[in-house]
Amino acid sequence: MTGSGSMARTEQPGPVVHAPAAPGRLPLLGHALPLWRQPIAFLESLREHGDIVRLDIGTWPVHVLTSPEHVHAVLVQRAQQFGRGRIFERLRPMFGNGIVTTDGDFHRKQRRMVQPAFHRNHITEYAEVMGRAAEAMCASWKAGEEVSMLTETRRYALSSVAEMTFSGGLSGQAIAEVHRSLPVVLEGMLLRAVMPKSLDLLPIPPNRRFDAAAARLRGVIDEVIAQYGVEQAGQEDRHDLLSLLLSSVDADTGATMSAEQVRDEVIAILFAGTETSATTLAWIFHELGQHPEVERRVQEEVDAVVGAGPVRPADLPRLTYTNNVFQEALRLHSPLLFTRRALAPLTLGGVSIPAGAELAYSPYALHRDPALFRDPATFDPDRWEEEGEEQRRAHRFIPFGAGQHKCIGDSFAVWEILTAVATVASRWTLVPAPGVTVRELPAGIPQPSELPMIPVSRH
Ligand code: HEM
Numbered sequence: 001m002t003g004s005g006s007m008a009r010t011e012q013p014g015p016v017v018h019a020p021a022a023p024g025r026l027p028l029l030g031h032a033l034p035l036w037r038q039p040i041a042f043l044e045s046l047r048e049h050g051d052i053v054r055l056d057i058g059t060w061p062v063h064v065l066t067s068p069e070h071v072h073a074v075l076v077q078r079a080q081q082f083g084r085g086r087i088f089e090r091l092r093p094m095f096g097n098g099i100v101t102t103d104g105d106f107h108r109k110q111r112r113m114v115q116p117a118f119h120r121n122h123i124t125e126y127a128e129v130m131g132r133a134a135e136a137m138c139a140s141w142k143a144g145e146e147v148s149m150l151t152e153t154r155r156y157a158l159s160s161v162a163e164m165t166f167s168g169g170l171s172g173q174a175i176a177e178v179h180r181s182l183p184v185v186l187e188g189m190l191l192r193a194v195m196p197k198s199l200d201l202l203p204i205p206p207n208r209r210f211d212a213a214a215a216r217l218r219g220v221i222d223e224v225i226a227q228y229g230v231e232q233a234g235q236e237d238r239h240d241l242l243s244l245l246l247s248s249v250d251a252d253t254g255a256t257m258s259a260e261q262v263r264d265e266v267i268a269i270l271f272a273g274t275e276t277s278a279t280t281l282a283w284i285f286h287e288l289g290q291h292p293e294v295e296r297r298v299q300e301e302v303d304a305v306v307g308a309g310p311v312r313p314a315d316l317p318r319l320t321y322t323n324n325v326f327q328e329a330l331r332l333h334s335p336l337l338f339t340r341r342a343l344a345p346l347t348l349g350g351v352s353i354p355a356g357a358e359l360a361y362s363p364y365a366l367h368r369d370p371a372l373f374r375d376p377a378t379f380d381p382d383r384w385e386e387e388g389e390e391q392r393r394a395h396r397f398i399p400f401g402a403g404q405h406k407c408i409g410d411s412f413a414v415w416e417i418l419t420a421v422a423t424v425a426s427r428w429t430l431v432p433a434p435g436v437t438v439r440e441l442p443a444g445i446p447q448p449s450e451l452p453m454i455p456v457s458r459h
Contacts (some may be wrong), residue, residue, distance in 0.1 A: 016122035019054040019063050019351045029327055030161025034219055039442045043336065044365045044389040052351045055360075060086070060356045062339070063351075068395040070349055070373065071361045074340055075403035081346055084405075085339030085358050093200075093293070094185065094214045097261065098268025099408065111408065113248040113257065114265055117164075117241040118408055119166060125239065125312040127415045129163045134423035141455040146433050149285045149451040150278075153420075158182065160416045166224060167240035167300055177220045184213035186275045188446070217270075221263050242266060273409045276335070279445045281417050284326060285424070287379050289432040294381060296424070298322050299458065302425040311422045316415060318423060326379040326417055331377060331401040334363035335445050338401065363398050364446065372396040423430055429456040 022045075025031055034042040035057060046053045047066040055062045065071045074082055084103045092101045099110050116122070133274045137156050141147055162178060188210035192200070200207065228242055245262045249255070257265070288295040298321060302311075340359045347353065368376040372393055374383065390396075400407035407413070424430065432438075433452035440446045 016437060017351055019052045019353075020050050020089075021054045021056070022049055022064075025056055028059065030060070032056075032058055040364070040440060040446055042273060043366060045204050045368055048135030049305050051349055060358070062360050063353060065348075065359060066365065066369075067349075068393065068398075069072065071366065071398065072395040072402065073348060074359055074361070075398075075401060075405070078346075078348075079403045081343055082340040082359070083343055085341040085360075087337070087339045091189065092196065094189075094192070094210075095267050095271060098264040098266075100268040100272050103405075109250060109252070111263075111309050111404070114241075114245065114269075114408065116248070117244045118412060120411065122164075122239075123411055123415055124313050126160070126164045126412065127419060130416050130419040131160045131310050131312075131423065132158050132459075133163070134420045137420070138427050138458040141428065143455060143457045144451050146454050149253045149282050149430070149453050150448060153281040153285070154183065154274070154278040157178070157274050157281065157416065160277070161270055161273045163240075164412070165241045165269065168244075174220045178214055181217040181220075182274060183212040184209055185217060186271065186444075189271075193382050203338055207425070213232065217267065217400065218263065221266050225263055225266075226420065231258060241269065243387075257387060265444075268407070272407075273412070275443070276409075276445055277413050277416055279443070279447050280326075280328055280329060280333060281412070281420055282448055282451055284329040284417070284421055285430050285453060286327070286432075286438055286451055287329055287332075289430055289453060290292050291379060294325060295380050295429065297426045298325055298421065299429070302422045306422055306426055308426075311426070313415070316418045319354070319418060321381065322421055322425070324384040324417060326377055326414070326421065327384050327397075331367045331373070331376075331397065333445055335401075336364045336442065337362050363401070367397065367399070369396075427458060430454070430459055431456055 006120070022031055022042075024034055026033065031042070043064070046055070046064050051065070051067040051070055053064050054063050055068060067072060081115075082103075084101060088101045095101050097110075098107070099107055099114055100108065133156055137152055158179060162175065188206060191206065192210065202385075225246070227244065228246060244260070245265055248257060288298065288456060292334045301319055306315050337360050340361075341354050342355055342357045342359065345353065345355045365371065370376050372390060373396070374386075374390060397403070398411040400413075428451040433454055436450065437451055438451060439449040441449050
């Protein structure tokens with residue numbers, strides 16, 4: 001096997017081999033100990049052992065792809081040979097059959113029906129709502145008074161996605177319920193995804209909290225859908241995702257979605273679109289706090305492009321440096337792991353993969369590979385202006401995945417995040433609270449352990 005420092009092998013004639021196992025495997029436990037103790041560092045270390053490395057989570061074997069070429073082959077070129085895999089299947093009992101957890105023809109059909117809600121025209125409409133939410137966030141701060149940027153970014157991201165989904169159609173009580181239950185579900189989710197299925201039914205507090213929150217979330221969304229259904233019969237169109245899903249028609253069969261399927265899609269989007277954006281945004285504020293010269297350049301650009309008024313959607317494409325800051329934060333703080341499952345036996349890069357085997361890719365580890373990014377641990381937004389051999393290496397940057405399961409909310413996230421960063425930069429400098437060391441905690445996208453910051457007024 002070659003390390004990711006050299007070009008990965010494409011299909012070559014020659015003997016088919018098994019993927020090498022990562023070192024440190026124990027009977028029954030497999031690699032559970034290093035994964036439990038230091039999951040992020042352990043995943044990153046795998047690239048030293050090959051382009052495809054076998055990992056055992058307990059008795060569950062996973063083939064981790066560490067080269068961009070193999071990841072691209074699995075996500076795009078040979079996507080038809082793979083299903084969703086274990087992480088997604090374990091989430092199905094809670095999230096049902098929305099586009100996040102399904103695959104094959106069903107996924108394709110559903111994705112076609114959900115896609116129009118993410119059309120550019122709609123996103124510009126949502127951008128105005130995002131602008132108002134960002135203004136409200138900024139207006140709630142007092143100069144010199146510490147704020148938790150973890151709480152702030154989560155609230156902002158949830159408001160943005162909830163507004164796009166329900167366009168103000170959620171009652172105060174329902175909004176409070178989504179704010180209460182969604183974080184509990186998101187936090188428990190990662191544990192659920194890797195835990196053996198047999199443990200789900202144990203009446204231990206994490207399971208009880210998780211199940212209760214998931215049930216409340218489903219209940220509240222069912223109520224809103226029932227309400228919308230009644231209103232739709234009266235032809236009221238609210239221009240939001242929910243109205244769109246309720247009226248969406250399958251191009252082949254002419255059928256509409258059942259209320260249950262609509263609920264599953266809404267939950268899928270709330271779940272996939274909240275914590276991801278919130279965490280990325282939190283890291284951006286953290287990085288700006290650690291790099292005052294970068295923050296100053298962002299502020300100068302925002303002053304020049306946006307001026308004194310609120311951020312307008314048309315301003316965003318002109319914020320090129322701010323966009324580089326966003327890309328750089330996405331690179332350093334990417335999703336940790338996604339799975340796929342081989343539907344039939346195959347070979348990949350000369351390695352034999354049996355039917356049913358799990359494969360995984362880690363945007364996080366890929367984006368910190370020194371063969372793909374110069375000084376990968378350094379936060380350097382200017383790297384996105386460089387042109388060199390590394391920049392020409394295809395498929396090295398995949399924060400939103402690729403292929404048929406590529407993030408459906410990628411443009412939404414860009415607008416949402418740039419709007420928040422520009423709005424904050426036009427009013428405040430956020431200074432890290434003294435004496436706090438921000439650590440990285442394992443999560444879907446590794447999260448800051450805490451993020452207290454002090455707003456200093458710019459005007
Ligand atoms: C910075 C923010 C975000 C990041 C880094 C991110 C990342 C990703 C990635 C890597 C995938 C592909 C997973 C795979 O390969 O299986 C994905 C899928 C998805 N994302 Fe995002 N995402 C973000 C924001 C959003 C937002 C704002 C929404 C919705 C409002 C969203 C909705 C979805 C959905 C529904 C899928 C599943 C698509 C499918 O399987 O067809 N994401 N996201």
